[in-house]
Amino acid sequence: xxxxxxxxxxxxxxxxxxxxxxxxxxxxxxxxxxxxxxxxxxxxxxxxxxxxxxxxxxxxxxxxxxxxxxxxxxxxxxxxxxxxxxx
Numbered sequence: 001x002x003x004x005x006x007x008x009x010x011x012x013x014x015x016x017x018x019x020x021x022x023x024x025x026x027x028x029x030x031x032x033x034x035x036x037x038x039x040x041x042x043x044x045x046x047x048x049x050x051x052x053x054x055x056x057x058x059x060x061x062x063x064x065x066x067x068x069x070x071x072x073x074x075x076x077x078x079x080x081x082x083x084x085x086x087x
Contacts, residue, residue: 009080016076020069027061028054 026036035050 005083012076016072020072022063023065027057029058050064054074069082 031054032050035053039045039049
């Protein structure tokens with residue numbers, strides 16, 4: 001396996017990681033921003049106030065997007081195993 005192939009695999013692994021983790025991170029960031037604006041407006045500065053909404057939204061997103069995430073990961077691993085079988 002040459003260096004170009006290894007870099008191609010690493011690049012595709014990063015793309016898959018961004019595809020799968022990106023929506024979760026963006027939603028978590030938006031929820032945190034909304035809660036921070038709410039805390040600034042009401043002057044309630046409780047550290048644990050952001051925890052429950054983030055956990056609930058992330059768990060709902062995992063429930064909704066879980067099958068898509070597994071599909072993306074399995075397609076990536078199938079392509080990796082196809083590359084291994086060619087060698």
